[in-house]
Amino acid sequence: MTTLLPRAGAMRPGDLPASVPVLRERGQREVFCGLTSIMWLHRKIQDAFFLIVGSRTCAHLMQSAAGVMIFAEPRFATAIIEERDLAGMADMNEELARTVARLLERRPDIRLLFLVGSCPSEVIKLDLGRAAERLSQVHAPHVRILNFSGSGIETTFTQGEDACLAALVPSLPETLPGAPSLLIAGALADVVEDQFCRLLEQLGIANVSFLPGRKAGEMPAVGPGTRFLLAQPWLKDTARALEDRGAVHLPAPFPLGAEGTTAWLKAAADAWGVSAARFAAVTDMPRARATRSLQRYLPLLSGKSLFCFPDSQIEIPLARFLSREAGMEICEVGTPYLHASHMKPELDLLGADVQLSEGQDVDRQMDRCRAARPDVSVCGMGLANPLEREGLTTKWSIELVFTPIQGYDQAGDLAELIARPLMRKGRLAV
Amino acid sequence: MQLTVWTYEGPPHIGAMRVATAMTGLHYILHAPQGDTYADLLFTMIERRGQRPPVTYTTFEARDLGSDTAEIFKRAAVDAVERFQPEAIIVGASCTAELIQDDPGGLARTLGLDVPVIPLELPSYSKKENWGASETFYRLVRGLAQPSLRPKKNGAGRPVCNILGPTALGFRHRDDVREITGLLAHCGIAVNIVAPLGASPSELQFLPVADFNVVLYPEIAEAAARYLEKEFGQPYTRTIPIGVGATEDFVAEVCALAGVPAPDLSDYLSNLPWWSRSVDSNYLTGKRVFVFGDATHAIAAARVAAEELAFTVVGIGTYSREFARPVREAAAAHGVEALITDDYLEVEAAITALQPELILGTQMERHIAKRLGIPCAVISAPVHVQDFPARYAPQMGFEGANVLFDTWVHPLLMGLEEHLLGMFRDDFEFHDEAGASHLGGHAAVPQETAPAALEVGVPTLVWTHDAENELKKIPFFVRGKARRNTEAFARDQMLDTVTLDILYDAKARYGR
Numbered sequence: 001m002t003t004l005l006p007r008a009g010a011m012r013p014g015d016l017p018a019s020v021p022v023l024r025e026r027g028q029r030e031v032f033c034g035l036t037s038i039m040w041l042h043r044k045i046q047d048a049f050f051l052i053v054g055s056r057t058c059a060h061l062m063q064s065a066a067g068v069m070i071f072a073e074p075r076f077a078t079a080i081i082e083e084r085d086l087a088g089m090a091d092m093n094e095e096l097a098r099t100v101a102r103l104l105e106r107r108p109d110i111r112l113l114f115l116v117g118s119c120p121s122e123v124i125k126l127d128l129g130r131a132a133e134r135l136s137q138v139h140a141p142h143v144r145i146l147n148f149s150g151s152g153i154e155t156t157f158t159q160g161e162d163a164c165l166a167a168l169v170p171s172l173p174e175t176l177p178g179a180p181s182l183l184i185a186g187a188l189a190d191v192v193e194d195q196f197c198r199l200l201e202q203l204g205i206a207n208v209s210f211l212p213g214r215k216a217g218e219m220p221a222v223g224p225g226t227r228f229l230l231a232q233p234w235l236k237d238t239a240r241a242l243e244d245r246g247a248v249h250l251p252a253p254f255p256l257g258a259e260g261t262t263a264w265l266k267a268a269a270d271a272w273g274v275s276a277a278r279f280a281a282v283t284d285m286p287r288a289r290a291t292r293s294l295q296r297y298l299p300l301l302s303g304k305s306l307f308c309f310p311d312s313q314i315e316i317p318l319a320r321f322l323s324r325e326a327g328m329e330i331c332e333v334g335t336p337y338l339h340a341s342h343m344k345p346e347l348d349l350l351g352a353d354v355q356l357s358e359g360q361d362v363d364r365q366m367d368r369c370r371a372a373r374p375d376v377s378v379c380g381m382g383l384a385n386p387l388e389r390e391g392l393t394t395k396w397s398i399e400l401v402f403t404p405i406q407g408y409d410q411a412g413d414l415a416e417l418i419a420r421p422l423m424r425k426g427r428l429a430v
Numbered sequence: 431m432q433l434t435v436w437t438y439e440g441p442p443h444i445g446a447m448r449v450a451t452a453m454t455g456l457h458y459i460l461h462a463p464q465g466d467t468y469a470d471l472l473f474t475m476i477e478r479r480g481q482r483p484p485v486t487y488t489t490f491e492a493r494d495l496g497s498d499t500a501e502i503f504k505r506a507a508v509d510a511v512e513r514f515q516p517e518a519i520i521v522g523a524s525c526t527a528e529l530i531q532d533d534p535g536g537l538a539r540t541l542g543l544d545v546p547v548i549p550l551e552l553p554s555y556s557k558k559e560n561w562g563a564s565e566t567f568y569r570l571v572r573g574l575a576q577p578s579l580r581p582k583k584n585g586a587g588r589p590v591c592n593i594l595g596p597t598a599l600g601f602r603h604r605d606d607v608r609e610i611t612g613l614l615a616h617c618g619i620a621v622n623i624v625a626p627l628g629a630s631p632s633e634l635q636f637l638p639v640a641d642f643n644v645v646l647y648p649e650i651a652e653a654a655a656r657y658l659e660k661e662f663g664q665p666y667t668r669t670i671p672i673g674v675g676a677t678e679d680f681v682a683e684v685c686a687l688a689g690v691p692a693p694d695l696s697d698y699l700s701n702l703p704w705w706s707r708s709v710d711s712n713y714l715t716g717k718r719v720f721v722f723g724d725a726t727h728a729i730a731a732a733r734v735a736a737e738e739l740a741f742t743v744v745g746i747g748t749y750s751r752e753f754a755r756p757v758r759e760a761a762a763a764h765g766v767e768a769l770i771t772d773d774y775l776e777v778e779a780a781i782t783a784l785q786p787e788l789i790l791g792t793q794m795e796r797h798i799a800k801r802l803g804i805p806c807a808v809i810s811a812p813v814h815v816q817d818f819p820a821r822y823a824p825q826m827g828f829e830g831a832n833v834l835f836d837t838w839v840h841p842l843l844m845g846l847e848e849h850l851l852g853m854f855r856d857d858f859e860f861h862d863e864a865g866a867s868h869l870g871g872h873a874a875v876p877q878e879t880a881p882a883a884l885e886v887g888v889p890t891l892v893w894t895h896d897a898e899n900e901l902k903k904i905p906f907f908v909r910g911k912a913r914r915n916t917e918a919f920a921r922d923q924m925l926d927t928v929t930l931d932i933l934y935d936a937k938a939r940y941g942r
């Protein structure tokens with residue numbers, strides 16, 4: 001089922017020109033569910049454990065998406081619901097309590113436990129929120145237990161991170177009254193966080209913190225004095241939860257590429273009243289370095305066409321970067337979900353004539369891709385080899401969430417990610 | 431509730447996908463949420479298939495629940511039949527859809543599709559992947575095999591058989607089929623249909639034409655073979671042709687079933703027997719090997735290990751609970767206890783305790799082995815991308831036996847090299863960390879575990895300086911075992927200190 005709505009219809013009226021309609025599709029979606037976010041969240045919060053309450057399918061998804069089983073005992077696991085559990089609910093809560101107790105005994109290093117809901121736990125209406133409260137009391141103060149859903153009927157891929165961070169927000173400490181603080185929401189690689197910290201400090205913005213923190217005991221404080229930047233484009237519920245705590249969102253494009261990073265930092269600088277001269281003094285050099293790092297990929301990328309299948313919601317910022325800084329031409333940008341206000345600064349830059357699509361009907365979308373014959377298709381792992389087999393060059397979209405790509409010093413790496421399959425294609429003679 | 435980190439098998443609908451993806455002209459309509467589409471990457475990435483699996487997922491969402499999930503299913507089925515024009519479809523539910531009870535089979539029947547619809551009932555909360563593959567194949571065979579095609583009287587002409595069991599994402603299934611087809615031809619037996627791999631629904635009609643069935647993977651094909659035997663009087667093979675001995679037994683079995691004389695195999699024989707008898711292989715004698723996999727591959731590998739490489743099987747196990755019995759019998763024959771579990775941590779604990787010199791296992795054991803610094807070869811699913819080599823590498827038949835020899839022996843130190851390491855162990859270039867040159871010159875860090883010390887209530891043993899130094903002179907690849915044996919010996923003697931004499935007393939007791 002495909003409906004064509006003018007783009008303005010999806011946005012706050014009057015915000016955007018309505019020249020190309022957003023294609024909205026509701027057919028088969030070929031995307032991960034939110035559980036997959038655990039793959040990076042469990043590496044980011046070093047003393048947190050993610051216990052999925054789900055089925056064998058959920059466990060198998062985690063294993064298959066992890067690809068290689070690198071970690072002896074990763075900090076995630078699945079409590080697999082079995083036939084006998086489905087017999088009675090009371091029984092299931094006891095089973096869960098027992099499972100949690102056993103897990104925490106085995107892993108005394110755990111300080112924060114997430115009970116992660118799945119499709120089966122939601123369909124049978126297992127109340128994991130209540131379970132988390134109850135078990136928190138049992139295991140307090142050593143371990144805090146929270147709950148969020150990563151189910152495929154509610155969340156797509158990166159929305160799992162959104163749900164996780166939104167669940168953390170109510171329990172964040174309150175900021176002390178006084179100087180305003182800057183909070184950066186969205187999991188980033190440590191190295192990227194450190195780079196941003198240095199730049200913000202040079203801008204004179206003190207009191208910078210990140211959500212999620214690297215440890216359960218190092219979560220940021222939030223309150224009415226907090227201004228926040230989104231480092232990732234998928235944080236709809238997290239932003240709302242932060243606003244509920246009185247924090248104020250600083251709208252900005254996302255920090256991809258020299259331009260995106262500059263605009264993102266500028267949003268904070270403006271909120272802190274940093275002078276234009278100081279901003280230039282701090283950012284001119286790294287910005288020039290970012291632009292330089294892109295140069296070697298431009299001959300490969302500029303003029304080439306790009307087709308993005310919906311995956312993580314990073315597609316629009318990615319397309320904006322590749323079209324404006326690398327000279328690529330955009331065939332179609334798919335996104336699993338289009339957040340009108342968070343995406344507005346991006347869409348203003350991307351321009352009104354780019355075909356956007358939201359949701360998916362994978363067979364039709366592949367037909368469109370075949371017809372467009374783009375030079376590069378950014379797509380999920382299930383589609384990559386079939387498209388390659390048809391002679392189309394692809395890039396796995398999952399790398400965009402596992403690789404540090406944000407900030408000035410990663411702009412070249414981001415371009416390289418997209419250029420590599422083209423370089424490879426150029427070399428192969430078989 | 432079962433706490434799981436890694437799983438040996440996926441849910442049963444993954445088994446159904448393995449059957450559907452192996453076949454041509456079949457399409458699977460799977461009532462499932464969007465996240466379940468991850469399964470496509472098993473086939474496109476791990477097996478490097480160039481086409482998406484022939485599966486349409488309904489990808490219903492929370493907002494559809496209770497209103498129109500059934501409608502979504504119907505629309506998906508109609509669209510899929512129109513787009514893909516399959517000869518037949520299978521329909522079913524994944525774990526989530528099983529809970530909402532939309533009855534895909536019933537819904538599909540109401541659609542008046544002009545292709546056969548085979549409904550699948552795969553209970554997600556009690557069954558697993560191999561069972562799902564077996565049930566799916568059985569349903570297809572039952573639904574499609576045509577009784578009218580059973581010849582009235584066989585015996586005339588060249589004998590024919592079907593080969594049953596190979597699927598997509600199987601461990602070396604494609605190469606096994608090629609090897610066994612060649613072997614059967616050499617015996618004068620023609621192959622009617624190979625299924626599921628490469629077969630279409632319309633070809634399955636012709637299964638009854640064959641005189642008998644060759645079952646290569648009982649986990650997947652035994653149920654179907656039993657049905658064909660009962661319904662059409664087609665006998666089926668029990669021997670799995672993995673290893674030289676088993677392949678010879680297999681040839682005898684098929685020739686008896688086909689009523690043909692045993693062929694001359696002299697052109698056909700494997701290199702394994704001579705490779706195993708050649709002097710260099712002497713050092714393989716008594717290598718302690720731990721075997722884990724699906725039941726079929728584990729049992730077969732244990733036989734090859736013991737009879738054809740003269741290894742000592744110190745442990746054997748399987749994650750296929752449905753086939754626990756034959757594995758227990760095999761274990762008894764090797765004088766060990768069978769490990770029947772699908773808990774990865776239990777397997778890891780067993781391996782840590784046994785400290786084998788070689789692990790024959792699945793991808794999961796490969797990771798355990800890497801961590802423990804023990805050589806490992808993969809013999810069974812679950813598999814990963816490197817288990818789909820570009821070259822021809824069957825596990826079955828005489829060529830398969832050659833592959834087994836090479837792939838099992840390769841991760842071990844070479845015989846001569848092992849001698850040299852022993853002789854020159856104090857030489858600075860032959861120190862422990864040097865490792866085998868054919869493995870890149872870097873030894874995996876062997877973990878010298880002292881398992882006894884981990885057990886509560888067991889007093890720790892003290893090693894004297896002399897004894898500890900002497901232990902270091904023992905090559906690293908046997909040092910863990912030496913330490914373990916010595917400590918066990920000391921405890922036996924109620925001692926709390928290991929001296930140089932105790933070390934050698936223990937050596938005298940245990941040998942080597």
Ligand code: SF4
Nearest residue numbers: 033058118119152465
């Ligand atoms: S889509 Fe639902 S059932 Fe499937 S893996 Fe994700 S949470 Fe589990």
